[in-house]
Structures are given as C-alpha cells and as structure tokens.
Amino acid sequence: MAPSTDAPTVKPGRSRGCHSRSSMNLSSRELERYGRQIGPGVLSEAAQLRLKESTALVTRVGGMGGPAALMLTMSGIGRLIVAHGGELISPDLNRQVLGTEEDLGRPRIEGFARRLRAANRFVEIEAIDHEPDDAEAAALARRCNVLLSCPPGFEERMRLNRAAVEAGIPLVDAAQWGMTGTLIAVRPGETACLACIYPETPPFEESFPVIGAISSAIGSLAALEAIKIISLTGQPLWGKMLIFDGYGGAVNTIELSRRKSCPVCGDGRRAEP
Amino acid sequence: MKVRVVYSGRSYPEAASLPGELELPPGATLAAALSMLCGGTRSRYLSSACLVAVSGKHVGSLADCQDRELHENDEILLIAPVAGG
Numbered sequence: 001m002a003p004s005t006d007a008p009t010v011k012p013g014r015s016r017g018c019h020s021r022s023s024m025n026l027s028s029r030e031l032e033r034y035g036r037q038i039g040p041g042v043l044s045e046a047a048q049l050r051l052k053e054s055t056a057l058v059t060r061v062g063g064m065g066g067p068a069a070l071m072l073t074m075s076g077i078g079r080l081i082v083a084h085g086g087e088l089i090s091p092d093l094n095r096q097v098l099g100t101e102e103d104l105g106r107p108r109i110e111g112f113a114r115r116l117r118a119a120n121r122f123v124e125i126e127a128i129d130h131e132p133d134d135a136e137a138a139a140l141a142r143r144c145n146v147l148l149s150c151p152p153g154f155e156e157r158m159r160l161n162r163a164a165v166e167a168g169i170p171l172v173d174a175a176q177w178g179m180t181g182t183l184i185a186v187r188p189g190e191t192a193c194l195a196c197i198y199p200e201t202p203p204f205e206e207s208f209p210v211i212g213a214i215s216s217a218i219g220s221l222a223a224l225e226a227i228k229i230i231s232l233t234g235q236p237l238w239g240k241m242l243i244f245d246g247y248g249g250a251v252n253t254i255e256l257s258r259r260k261s262c263p264v265c266g267d268g269r270r271a272e273p
Numbered sequence: 274m275k276v277r278v279v280y281s282g283r284s285y286p287e288a289a290s291l292p293g294e295l296e297l298p299p300g301a302t303l304a305a306a307l308s309m310l311c312g313g314t315r316s317r318y319l320s321s322a323c324l325v326a327v328s329g330k331h332v333g334s335l336a337d338c339q340d341r342e343l344h345e346n347d348e349i350l351l352i353a354p355v356a357g358g
C-alpha cells in the first residue's frame with residue numbers, strides 16, 4: 001500500500017534523536033493508527049513524532065529481535081533496519097514470530113521483512129541478509145538513534161556494544177536462556193556498557209534452550225525500552241539490568257557498575273591514532 | 274546473621290541444590306560468603322563469569338568482585354550470564 005498523503009496535523013517537536021529527519025509531522029492517518037498509544041500514561045504527540053523521526057537497528061530478528069522489531073514497527077518508528085542471516089529452519093518456529101511455515105528453507109530476512117512491512121505501511125523497513133561485522137556495525141550505528149542487540153551469543157553482543165559506544169548511541173541488550181532473560185540499557189559514557197559488566201566473554205552454548213513465550217516477553221520489553229529512549233518518555237533502564245526469572249516467577253533489577261578500566265568505554269580504550 | 278542467596282540466569286536449574294540462605298558470623302564479608310557458596314562440588318554450577326549483586330547493587334563477577342561487609346538480611350544475587358537470542 002502506498003504511504004499516506006493526507007494533510008499533516010502535528011508539527012515536529014524537539015527531537016534529541018541524533019539523526020532526526022527534518023520537517024516531519026504526523027498525518028491524520030498516522031494519528032488514527034497510533035490513537036491508542038497517544039495519551040495519558042503512554043506517548044505524547046511530540047513523542048510519537050520523535051519515534052517517526054528515528055531509526056533503530058535490530059540484530060538479529062529471531063526469538064527476541066523478531067518481537068522487538070515487530071513492536072517497534074507497530075509503534076510507528078520511522079525506519080527500522082533489521083539484520084539476520086541464514087535460512088529459516090523448523091526449530092526456529094518455536095519462537096521466531098516473524099517466521100511462517102511457508103518460509104521454511106528460505107532466507108529468513110526475506111520473510112521477516114515482508115511480515116514487518118505488512119504490519120505498518122508508515123514504517124520503512126531496511127533488511128540486511130547477514131550479521132554485520134565490526135565495520136558494518138559501526139557504520140550502521142552512526143545512522144541510528146538506538147541499537148537493539150538480540151543475537152544468540154556474546155561475541156556479536158560485544159560487537160554491537162562497541163559500535164553503540166563508538167557512535168555514542170544507546171544500546172538495549174536483550175538476552176535469554178531457558179525460561180529466563182535479562183535486559184540492559186546502556187547510555188554510552190554514562191552507564192555501564194557490556195564490556196564493563198563482562199570483562200571476559202562468558203562461556204555460552206550455541207544451541208541454548210528457549211521457549212518462545214520468554215523470548216517474546218524479553219524482546220517486547222527491549223522494544224519498550226527503545227521506544228522510551230527515542231521518544232523521551234518514562235524512565236529507561238539506564239545502568240540497570242532487569243532479570244526476569246520466568247521459571248521461578250521472580251523479577252530482579254540491579255544497578256550496574258561501570259568499570260574504570262573498561263576497554264570499550266573506560267580508561268582501557270585504545271588511543272585514537 | 275542471615276543473608277539470602279538468589280540464583281538467576283543460566284544457573285537457575287541447579288539452584289535447587291544450592292543454599293538459599295547463609296548463616297554467617299556478624300561482620301562477615303562477601304568474599305567469605307562466596308567462598309562458602311562456591312566451594313567444593315558447587316563450583317561446577319557457578320562459573321567465574323557469574324555476576325554478583327548485593328542488595329540490588331552489582332559488585333562485579335565471581336572472578337573479580339569488590340569485597341564488602343555483609344549485613345543482616347542482605348541479599349546476594351548470582352546471575353549466570355545469558356546470551357541467547
């Protein structure tokens with residue numbers, strides 16, 4: 001469906017988004033679409049406009065990144081960049097909500113992007129059919145207002161953390177195992193980054209247990225953090241880790257400590273050449 | 274004095290075999306508590322990368338954390354890192 005061309009009704013508010021597109025506004029059709037999320041306790045019209053002016057990167061878009069990408073798309077973010085390599089396989093479908101039976105055996109990102117585009121005609125979806133390396137992650141981060149880290153291992157998480165810190169943009173890290181999950185929001189230079197928390201890359205198995213209900217829950221919470229951060233709404237989890245123990249039915253939040261010698265955001269950084 | 278111990282993250286399936294409470298002498302330190310928790314056969318359940326928090330404040334990992342005096346009713350939270358996507 002073609003983008004709406006109806007008359008603008010809301011002027012842009014002040015955007016702290018570092019890469020905002022100028023002279024934007026919300027059309028009456030967009031205001032109708034987002035009517036249930038604009039109001040007391042949710043978003044102001046200016047906050048909704050800030051979402052529209054923003055770009056987010058979600059990588060990858062599987063168990064957690066899929067629901068995160070879907071919620072960001074449905075919320076009305078302006079541009080969403082999604083990255084995920086490989087082909088969809090049957091075991092993915094216990095949690096990868098953007099996948100379908102019809103897409104089995106096909107490149108994941110094609111079906112995922114199609115599903116996201118079908119969810120909201122007002123959002124631009126940019127699809128990348130592989131996991132970005134260091135250079136690409138850094139370049140993507142410079143185009144974004146927020147980065148959502150949802151890959152299945154620590155190496156990629158650390159790469160996305162470095163890219164976000166270098167670009168000076170917030171990182172939301174969502175992670176999961178079994179029926180438990182964690183969520184961290186990093187404000188570079190001000191709160192602990194992933195390298196502050198994990199001085200050594202922790203061991204982690206490639207084939208981890210997961211049930212879709214927990215990955216979707218954590219992915220949706222990651223989207224909520226990103227929405228709050230880019231729309232300047234509510235209180236993001238800056239410098240905290242939320243730990244959701246779905247098995248035991250408990251939620252904990254801890255205050256994270258920065259590490260002075262952190263090689264990514266602290267004194268341990270290599271000097272610029 | 275008593276302190277509570279909570280296990281989360283990657284290690285929760287093993288938590289049932291680990292103590293949920295420690296009885297410590299007054300003035301006991303976090304290092305002493307962690308030594309009790311992670312000694313012997315228990316160490317296989319708790320990797321050195323486990324994050325350690327005391328009463329809501331992150332103090333490092335089992336491999337390297339800031340020692341401190343514990344107080345009655347403190348809660349030690351051990352979070353085995355997770356990274357699944």
Ligand SMILES: [Zn+2]
Binds near residue numbers: 193264
């Ligand atoms: Zn750091």
